[in-house]
Amino acid sequence: xxxxxxxxxxxxxxxxxxxxxxxxxxxxxxxxxxGDQPNTNVCPTCLGLPGSLPVVNAQAVQYxxxxxxxxxxxxxxxxxxxxxYFYPDMPKDYQTTQYDQPTNEDGSLELPDGTVIxxxxxxxxxxxxxxxxxxxxxxxxxxxxxxxxYNRAGVPLVxxxxxxxxxxxxxxxxxxxxxxxxxxxxxxxxxxxxxxxMRVDANVSVRPTGDAELRTRCEIKNINSLRSLGRAIxxxxxxxxxxxxxGEAPSQETRHWDEDGGRSxxxxxKEDADDYRYFACPDLPPLAPTPAELAAIDEAMPVLxxxxxxxxxxxxxxxxxxxxxxxxxxxxTFALDAIAAGGQGISVMKHVDQNLADGVGVMTAESxxxxxxxxxxxxxxxxxxxxxxxxxxxxxxxxxxxxASMGFEAMDNSELxxxxxxxxxxxxxxxxxFAEGDSKVQGFFVGQIMKATQxxxxxxxxxxxxxxxxxx
Amino acid sequence: xxxxxxxxxxxxxxxxxxxxTAALESSLSDIAERDRELHSFLHLTEDRAxxxxxxxxxxxxAGNDPGPLxxxxxxxxxxxxxxxxxxxxxxxxxEGWKPPxxxxxxxxxxxxxxxxxxxxNLDEFAMGSSTENSAFxxxxxxxxxxxxxxxxxxxxxxxxxxxxxxxSLGSDTGGSIRQPAxxxxxxxxxxxxxAVSRYGLIAFASxxxxxxxxATTVGDAALVLDxxxxxxxxxxxxxxxxxxxxxxxxxxxxxxxxIGIIDELMGEGIDEDVLRQTELAAEAFRSAGATVERVSIxxxxxxxxxxxxxxxAEASSNLARYDGVRYGARVDGxxxxxxxxxxxxxxFGDEVKRRIMLGTYALSSGYYDAYYGKAQRVRSLIAAxxxxxxxxxxxxxxxxxxxxxxxxxxxxxxxxxxxxxxCTIPSNLVxxxxxxxxFGSGDDGLPIGVQILAPMLHEPAMFAAAAVLEAAQKGxx
Ligand SMILES: [Zn+2]
Numbered sequence: 001x002x003x004x005x006x007x008x009x010x011x012x013x014x015x016x017x018x019x020x021x022x023x024x025x026x027x028x029x030x031x032x033x034x035g036d037q038p039n040t041n042v043c044p045t046c047l048g049l050p051g052s053l054p055v056v057n058a059q060a061v062q063y064x065x066x067x068x069x070x071x072x073x074x075x076x077x078x079x080x081x082x083x084x085y086f087y088p089d090m091p092k093d094y095q096t097t098q099y100d101q102p103t104n105e106d107g108s109l110e111l112p113d114g115t116v117i118x119x120x121x122x123x124x125x126x127x128x129x130x131x132x133x134x135x136x137x138x139x140x141x142x143x144x145x146x147x148x149x150y151n152r153a154g155v156p157l158v159x160x161x162x163x164x165x166x167x168x169x170x171x172x173x174x175x176x177x178x179x180x181x182x183x184x185x186x187x188x189x190x191x192x193x194x195x196x197x198m199r200v201d202a203n204v205s206v207r208p209t210g211d212a213e214l215r216t217r218c219e220i221k222n223i224n225s226l227r228s229l230g231r232a233i234x235x236x237x238x239x240x241x242x243x244x245x246x247g248e249a250p251s252q253e254t255r256h257w258d259e260d261g262g263r264s265x266x267x268x269x270k271e272d273a274d275d276y277r278y279f280a281c282p283d284l285p286p287l288a289p290t291p292a293e294l295a296a297i298d299e300a301m302p303v304l305x306x307x308x309x310x311x312x313x314x315x316x317x318x319x320x321x322x323x324x325x326x327x328x329x330x331x332x333t334f335a336l337d338a339i340a341a342g343g344q345g346i347s348v349m350k351h352v353d354q355n356l357a358d359g360v361g362v363m364t365a366e367s368x369x370x371x372x373x374x375x376x377x378x379x380x381x382x383x384x385x386x387x388x389x390x391x392x393x394x395x396x397x398x399x400x401x402x403x404a405s406m407g408f409e410a411m412d413n414s415e416l417x418x419x420x421x422x423x424x425x426x427x428x429x430x431x432x433x434f435a436e437g438d439s440k441v442q443g444f445f446v447g448q449i450m451k452a453t454q455x456x457x458x459x460x461x462x463x464x465x466x467x468x469x470x471x472x
Numbered sequence: 473x474x475x476x477x478x479x480x481x482x483x484x485x486x487x488x489x490x491x492x493t494a495a496l497e498s499s500l501s502d503i504a505e506r507d508r509e510l511h512s513f514l515h516l517t518e519d520r521a522x523x524x525x526x527x528x529x530x531x532x533x534a535g536n537d538p539g540p541l542x543x544x545x546x547x548x549x550x551x552x553x554x555x556x557x558x559x560x561x562x563x564x565x566x567e568g569w570k571p572p573x574x575x576x577x578x579x580x581x582x583x584x585x586x587x588x589x590x591x592x593n594l595d596e597f598a599m600g601s602s603t604e605n606s607a608f609x610x611x612x613x614x615x616x617x618x619x620x621x622x623x624x625x626x627x628x629x630x631x632x633x634x635x636x637x638x639x640s641l642g643s644d645t646g647g648s649i650r651q652p653a654x655x656x657x658x659x660x661x662x663x664x665x666x667a668v669s670r671y672g673l674i675a676f677a678s679x680x681x682x683x684x685x686x687a688t689t690v691g692d693a694a695l696v697l698d699x700x701x702x703x704x705x706x707x708x709x710x711x712x713x714x715x716x717x718x719x720x721x722x723x724x725x726x727x728x729x730x731i732g733i734i735d736e737l738m739g740e741g742i743d744e745d746v747l748r749q750t751e752l753a754a755e756a757f758r759s760a761g762a763t764v765e766r767v768s769i770x771x772x773x774x775x776x777x778x779x780x781x782x783x784x785a786e787a788s789s790n791l792a793r794y795d796g797v798r799y800g801a802r803v804d805g806x807x808x809x810x811x812x813x814x815x816x817x818x819x820f821g822d823e824v825k826r827r828i829m830l831g832t833y834a835l836s837s838g839y840y841d842a843y844y845g846k847a848q849r850v851r852s853l854i855a856a857x858x859x860x861x862x863x864x865x866x867x868x869x870x871x872x873x874x875x876x877x878x879x880x881x882x883x884x885x886x887x888x889x890x891x892x893x894x895c896t897i898p899s900n901l902v903x904x905x906x907x908x909x910x911f912g913s914g915d916d917g918l919p920i921g922v923q924i925l926a927p928m929l930h931e932p933a934m935f936a937a938a939a940v941l942e943a944a945q946k947g948x949x
Pocket of ligand 1: 025030045
């Protein structure tokens, strides 16, 4: 659904920086961990001391190639390049990254609804340190002092860059969620947006619907959650439309998302952008993955969320989108096993989505399938099924045994019918009102039967019996 | 000069006939006495050297092996990191900075029993050919103090030339070991790129920089090179294979070897006496059984131009980190950017600024292809031509420096100084080993070196040829 006024469409490209889950940094042995005392995970190399040299972390390269293969990229021999600019939290005053020969190129990622998003590249680079600007406006140019923590300097990143193919904030959110699921599934990153181990920059522009040309884009930074991503994109696109409709045009710039204010503010203009003077880093040999290394990566590749969703969708008889939650919770294998054991697909999916948010505990797929069957037979009420389910999750066991031990034997209808007849005899006025169509008293009868049966009765069946008797 | 060689000192210390401490004190007193005039040292590391000497003596006393360089005093160019001791690159930018770690070569030298006595003068950040570009004053040539020692490793060359230490280390980016070796009358070696770790060598131009030894004899140079070469996991450009030792190859001679004299380096711009000594070296090779012929490597004439784009380009990036934020000089400026500018304006000398600007320009968008890109293509072309030459020849021969040592202040035009490296630059561009060996003197009585060049990792053949020239010199003197 478009968030824009008629006649306009969004063009969105995303740049996602992913921190790799390596033990050590990209070019030195320092620990890659979040939240330690400032400037404790540092050494001559990641502080850029004179004479220090980088040595690439093989695990980081392997993770980067794993991600590349997971998103369908061509993994090629690659070259580290230096991106030269001055900034105090960048110890060498250049960032070691990849430029014209990245590790991963030309991939794609399929969203749960089937949309395919093109990926331009996924290259390896080092992170910078973290600056805290004190005084002034909190920006580097007017700060009275700047504190720098170099613990993050040299942490391995992969920057995943999409083609400008996303068309809505929802799609952007779905893309980031899907990428996050892949990162977690492959173990390449813990992908926590709130801790900054996954950072999203959005390039947003708008154009008249159906136009082919790309208009001026703005890059939105400081997006810390999926919710912010959606809000920031919609805000920015509307801002562009408003400018065009007023006969103006946005200027190409970097903008910062202000989550509290719900708006983006102008950052640096791209027109006076630095010339980064990229060149191949002479301290690092090119990376040349061998066919054997790539084969080993493919061999170790887990089944990815997309494949898991489609497998579950076809087994359960539901749509791909309806399997997202199960796959995200890692319960798809359990659900598939339960379906294979005879559990009805839609019921299995209902419980997985609604009742198993905290996992399946010690419950087996077979016993879960048996429970779903008891529910389908009407042998247990919905409330009873839930109670039994939680008991199975906590302590295991078979649903029939648990139901029996809780006194949940299914009641046959004749028993219910005689109970109902007795109630009608005891409460003739109320029954007359019900028979005349006053549905308010229905709850009274159901409640009384539940009380008499200690909740064993199935409310649905009581309702059916009452309707039948009233019509008779 | 009666100064003992490193081989002699090590033999005495290993046998117990002289203590490492005595060898050290002798060197330190020579330095105290004679370096006031030369200024080859910027700082001494006496405490560290004395502790190391005592340790070596203790190893000897215990009957254990103190290493091949036991008790040998050695000086290091002041662009190699020494833990806790000043490492300045002869720049105000790093004045007072003490690295928290040792360069790999320092660890290896000490593991071999050597005594690091001090840090020597250089052109600021190794940029120059005369050691006049030092922020702490020039070094003088031990053969004539009115003249330069060459550069940029002028301090290390002069210290050995003056006999203050038997051996030293320099770094060679475009000739910074070989040219001062020639001017100071000592042996100077630029090894194969990647044979010696650069970890802890403060970078000038990373793809060209290589550490190597100065010595008074070919044998001493071999002893030091064997101690410092070999793979280092801390340097990703270090060759991950065994590096052939050279000490064992010194007596191999050149009989049957084919040696080519590089045509393009035997003409214009090279002094007559230098050409004469190079031809005499060729004669010495012929007498020892080698065939010597002229060979044309036409692209060498573009080496200088390519070098002065590639080296400054890398330097502009390598020297960006001197921004006043973390270490070294800082000049306040109101905000971070102004502080960066004020620090770099005050901290760097003119030649360093000139090369940073040159390199920044060469890498700029719109100019990259015409300058840096084209220079890299020239580099590939030179490598291809050298490869072709080495199909016909085992080794190559050329002058090292176009002239003998010149007067301080004689070459105030940067271009005139850049020309000093015309013979030495090609080896850096292609990563091959090359060394300068003293071979007689010029019409002014000052030393002249000739350069022997070899293919990648062919140091043993190069040293064997150097030993032939050294023997021919002894025979003629
Ligand atoms: Zn580190």
